[in-house]
Amino acid sequence: MNIPEPFELETAVRTWREAMAARDSFDPEALRELESHLRDSASRLAESGLSGAEAFLVAARRLGGPDALAEEFNRGEPLRAWRRRTFWMTAGLVFAGMLSSLFNLVMQFSYAVFPGLGSSVIPFLNVSPTMFFWVGHSALLLGGLWAVSQGRLERLARWMAQRYDSRHRLMVDACWVGVAEVAMQYAGALANNYAITRQAVGPVPVLSWFLLLHYLQALVPLALLVSMAPRKVGGEASGVARA
Amino acid sequence: MMTKDLVAASSRPMVLSILAGGESYGYAIIQRVRELSGERIEWTDGMLYPVLHRLEKEGLVASRWKQSETGRDRKYYRLKPEGRAALEVERERWLVVHATLDKLWTTVTPASFAPLPG
Numbered sequence: 001m002n003i004p005e006p007f008e009l010e011t012a013v014r015t016w017r018e019a020m021a022a023r024d025s026f027d028p029e030a031l032r033e034l035e036s037h038l039r040d041s042a043s044r045l046a047e048s049g050l051s052g053a054e055a056f057l058v059a060a061r062r063l064g065g066p067d068a069l070a071e072e073f074n075r076g077e078p079l080r081a082w083r084r085r086t087f088w089m090t091a092g093l094v095f096a097g098m099l100s101s102l103f104n105l106v107m108q109f110s111y112a113v114f115p116g117l118g119s120s121v122i123p124f125l126n127v128s129p130t131m132f133f134w135v136g137h138s139a140l141l142l143g144g145l146w147a148v149s150q151g152r153l154e155r156l157a158r159w160m161a162q163r164y165d166s167r168h169r170l171m172v173d174a175c176w177v178g179v180a181e182v183a184m185q186y187a188g189a190l191a192n193n194y195a196i197t198r199q200a201v202g203p204v205p206v207l208s209w210f211l212l213l214h215y216l217q218a219l220v221p222l223a224l225l226v227s228m229a230p231r232k233v234g235g236e237a238s239g240v241a242r243a
Numbered sequence: 244m245m246t247k248d249l250v251a252a253s254s255r256p257m258v259l260s261i262l263a264g265g266e267s268y269g270y271a272i273i274q275r276v277r278e279l280s281g282e283r284i285e286w287t288d289g290m291l292y293p294v295l296h297r298l299e300k301e302g303l304v305a306s307r308w309k310q311s312e313t314g315r316d317r318k319y320y321r322l323k324p325e326g327r328a329a330l331e332v333e334r335e336r337w338l339v340v341h342a343t344l345d346k347l348w349t350t351v352t353p354a355s356f357a358p359l360p361g
Contacts, residue, residue, distance in 0.1 A: 029318075030296070033269065033292060034289060034292065036315055036317050037270050040270040040313075040317070043313070044270075062287070062288045063287070064287040064289035064290060068290075069289045072293050073292070073293050
């Protein structure tokens with residue numbers, strides 16, 4: 001932590017509080033409690049002869065670093081972290097969905113303006129069983145994540161917190177979902193005989209630019225998902241020991 | 244230096260026992276443990292709070308904000324009757340461990356122990 005000279009307790013405490021709040025693991029009351037501890041500890045150390053800056057630094061170090069504390073606080077209430085995570089997952093998926101719609105619009109517009117690009121023009125609003133399926137399962141996924149992020153579906157949140165205790169597990173599962181999505185898209189495209197999809201997909205579907213774009217598009221929520229996952233694998237004994 | 248596991252396991256009965264002596268707050272609890280252990284038990288201060296919050300969630304302690312003599316607000320914790328009962332259970336357990344180790348160290352293999360330095 002950098003302490004600017006001359007030392008200002010209020011500035012130092014504010015910097016500390018901002019660093020803690022950025023972890024998102026502390027509710028306002030816990031933060032207030034930790035701050036009151038920090039002030040108690042610093043003033044007691046200052047009484048014993050340390051300078052203001054020294055006392056603050058020692059008190060902050062004794063209190064523990066933001067990351068270590070965040071981890072310890074989350075251990076008590078793993079679901080809180082998951083509420084936050086699922087909120088951002090929902091946001092990521094909605095964002096990815098918007099990108100995807102934009103991409104589709106641009107594609108369809110290009111085909112309409114330059115018919116030479118494709119052999120046929122996709123109807124602007126494509127109503128098909130595949131589309132219903134897409135909308136349905138996206139709505140289910142988004143609805144579920146949103147509900148968890150809002151503190152409902154406790155059991156689902158608990159299951160997620162228990163299963164996804166590491167990034168690795170989440171990545172593996174997300175890859176499976178990604179593979180399943182692409183397979184479903186391909187199957188849907190074939191089943192519906194979209195001329196443009198067939199043309200774009202070609203005889204070697206996996207290598208086509210069309211599916212590649214879909215892979216890339218799927219990476220947005222995937223990256224978000226993984227960045228939200230807990231960093232540490234497993235849990236060690238919880239407690240108050242000084243590391 | 245105590246191991247992390249031992250400190251983690253003993254923090255609960257220690258906090259309950261300190262609160263059995265009256266209402267207290269985080270900083271004072273840590274100071275008390277440091278003092279009583281002759282500074283041999285050192286907690287990372289912030290780690291005490293999840294323990295206190297867990298105890299509160301279990302209904303063993305209650306908390307309230309109160310202005311201290313310095314004018315700062317502090318969150319005070321006090322033991323509830325349920326906490327006193329839980330402390331009694333904890334005490335029994337630790338006494339069993341203590342009594343067993345004590346017997347092992349005084350009656351079974353006294354010769355294998357060299358006097359402790361200091």
